[in-house]
Amino acid sequence: MNVKAQCPNASVWASHAMVASGHPLASQAGLQMLHQGGNAVDAAIAMAFATGVLMPDMAGLGGEAFVLYQAPHREITAYLGSGRLPQGYDESKLPKSLTLPLHQGASVSVPGALDLYWRLHQDGGRLPWARVIEPAQRLAEEGFPVDARLAESLQEMTVLQEEAPSCQEVFFPQGQPLVEGELLKQPALANTLKLLQEQGRDGFYRGEVAHDIVKAVTRAGGFLDDDDLRAHETETTKPLSLSFGPYTIYQTPPPSQGVVMLEALAMLGPDFPKDWRQTGANVHQVIESLRWAFYDRREYLGDPLWQHFDPTQLLTEQWIEKRRAGILPRASLIDTTLKEGDTTSLLAVDDEGHVVSFIHSLALSFGSYVFVPERGFFLNNRAGRSFNRIVGHPNQATPGKRPMHTLNTYMVTYGDQFYLAGNTPGGDGQPQWNLMILLDLLQAQALPHEAVSAPRLTIGPATDAHTLSQQSYVVLESRFAPHVIDDLRKRGHNVRVIGPLSGGGSAQVIMRRLGNWVGASDPRGIGQTLGY
Structure with a gap:
């Protein structure tokens, strides 16, 4: 077939810098960082935080991330923000199956995204950490009109009203999902982002936020604890x-x-x-x-x-x-014996030679269905989606192991x-x-x-x-x-x-x-x- 005959839009051209993401308001956040004197790293991290607000079913603070980053005149580095299966994982407490539960507490891996954002910013960012979070914090606090994609996702996931009742006030007011054009405000998430502006990555992996994450997972029957969060580090390779x-x-x-x-x-x-x-x-x-x-x-x-x-x-x-x-x-x-995922990705480049290719996710739509109400975000279900319980298999669920990732x-x-x-x-x-x-x-x-x-x-x-x-x-x-x-x-x-x-x-x-x-x-x- 003729590829050119099937294209509804033209490519975008620019001479100095460029950003691309899965949401227009996130792309605007990235471009804003560039206009404020930031580089592609600042733009990418701003877009990552913004997509966590704009696409809360797909990505966010409770998820994981992977990045390829090239600094000017340097080799490409891979950042692997993948969380481990909690050390307290206890198979005997789960129903017998070749897989882990797909949702709720036992499906949660250690959230690795925030540490990757921090590490990438420390390695290549130019603007202050608080500045790159600011567009996302404002979107969460002031709200934004729900787009067609998110409205459809909420309509398809009314099960959340039973599985994650603490999220109802935000996403299902009066018992109905928000519809396209309605304003979505996320005050708890806005407060969490403000705290992270002040405290950096430790504001997430230690202290009150970590405590609230552990409390939510424990309540949902999972194994994550404070030590799992404190021990997490992004791998660079x-x-x-x-x-x-x-x-x-x-x-x-x-x-x-x-x-x-x-x-x-x-x-x-x-x-x-x-x-x-x-x-x-x-x-x-x-x-x-x-x-x-x-x-x-x-x-x-x-x-x-x-x-x-x-x-x-x-x-x-x-x-x-x-x-x-x-x-x-x-x-x-x-032989395959023993779902499309919900993720979002983004890119940022600049004329100095910084290039960031970035992807992050909660695994499936709304992740584990475990919502941290005090902090305003969902946790991933990567362990439940990816691990199996086949003895000796490369991807057998084992405490401290990272699951193979999509x-x-x-x-x-x-x-x-x-x-x-x-x-x-x-x-x-x-x-x-x-x-x-x-x-x-x-x-x-x-x-x-x-x-x-x-x-x-x-x-x-x-x-x-x-x-x-x-x-x-x-x-x-x-x-x-x-x-x-x-x-x-x-x-x-x-x-x-x-x-x-x-x-x-x-x-x-x-x-x-x-x-x-x-x-x-x-x-x-x-x-x-x-x-x-």
């Missing part, structure tokens, strides 16, 4: 990388599942056709490459501090050739120069849609708006512990040609066709072209790209 023609692609390493995208790209190779969507055979290659990459992620990868399997082994020539040989003309029957984010260099950065929310869809966007950007030389708008497919089940018993499927947006859909069905794929822009995700892309910045936000979401 080298990213994974893959040479792809003249480009080098960087991804967040485990416990992120960024390697899934890299392994699938390696199987396809830099000579993969730029018009791959036009034939069933090429689409089949994409599907099967992803299936093998997800299989390897499930089979071999866990927290690298516990599971000593080198993820770069999955990118070696010998491994890739073995996996290519496993791609047959018909749909595979790769969150991943990427950068690309051309030679030794920054070329582009991108990411998307969407659970196990993330590495899949990132791969397709990169094929368009690198193979077809598409502009960002063309790549984020192009037709998507999604395979499943992939990695989420609670979905692995499902039958394998492929979801295609209806803009794939009928002959491609028919070909895939003849190959044995269980194909479902959905709306033309219903494939999930809310991708952001910013790239360097002709000495300027050019970026775009996904038309499937409400995000916005801004620059100056």
Whole structure:
């Protein structure tokens, strides 16, 4: 298909700096930091705090985060803000199952996002810490009109009135969810943000906020305690990388599942056709490459501090050739025995050379359903979503271990120069849609708006512990040609066709072209790209 014929909007161009996020008001917060003399780090952190206010179902102080950051003339660094399973985790107190409870207290991992925000700011920020929180604090205190996305999310999650009754006053006044256009004020969250402006990261991981978090988790039947919070630290390390023609692609390493995208790209190779969507055979290659990459992620990868399997082994020539040989003309029957995620991502770049590719999440929508009423935020359910209880499995729930993560984010260099950065929310869809966007950007030389708008497919089940018993499927947006859909069905794929822009995700892309910045936000979401 012609990618350019399907794009509803043009890319945004700017000469000095650019930001992109999943919400227009968050992007404005990032641009505000740049206009106040801040750099891309300040802008990214301001957008992260703002999205926690504007998208409380998707991200926030109770969540986790992953980042790739490049300082001027420095190598790319990965920040892994992934929390551990609490040390007090006691399997004997849970119902017998191969998985953990998906919601409530036992599903909560240590919230890692705030420490990552702090660490990134300490390493690369220019403006005062209190300043980068200020836009979010104001949005929480003064309120903002509920957008269509959040209104739909609240309408779908009326179960929260029973599961998290302490959030009713904020999100379900008079027993009904807020609707589009109504003003949402979050006074408890505003007070928490003000406290963090004054006390920094210790204001979250120690003292009254930590006490209230532990109290909420304990009340919900979980295991988190003060020692878990005090002990948390963000890991900084080298990213994974893959040479792809003249480009080098960087991804967040485990416990992120960024390697899934890299392994699938390696199987396809830099000579993969730029018009791959036009034939069933090429689409089949994409599907099967992803299936093998997800299989390897499930089979071999866990927290690298516990599971000593080198993820770069999955990118070696010998491994890739073995996996290519496993791609047959018909749909595979790769074993998955044993949901789209709710996340938001953002980007920031500046003309000094700071680049931040950032993603954070509560895991599933409204996370664990555990609301901290005194502090105004939900806690993640990453442990419940990701861990299993299979003895000896790389991702077996073990006290002190970090779960394997859906969150991943990427950068690309051309030679030794920054070329582009991108990411998307969407659970196990993330590495899949990132791969397709990169094929368009690198193979077809598409502009960002063309790549984020192009037709998507999604395979499943992939990695989420609670979905692995499902039958394998492929979801295609209806803009794939009928002959491609028919070909895939003849190959044995269980194909479902959905709306033309219903494939999930809310991708952001910013790239360097002709000495300027050019970026775009996904038309499937409400995000916005801004620059100056």
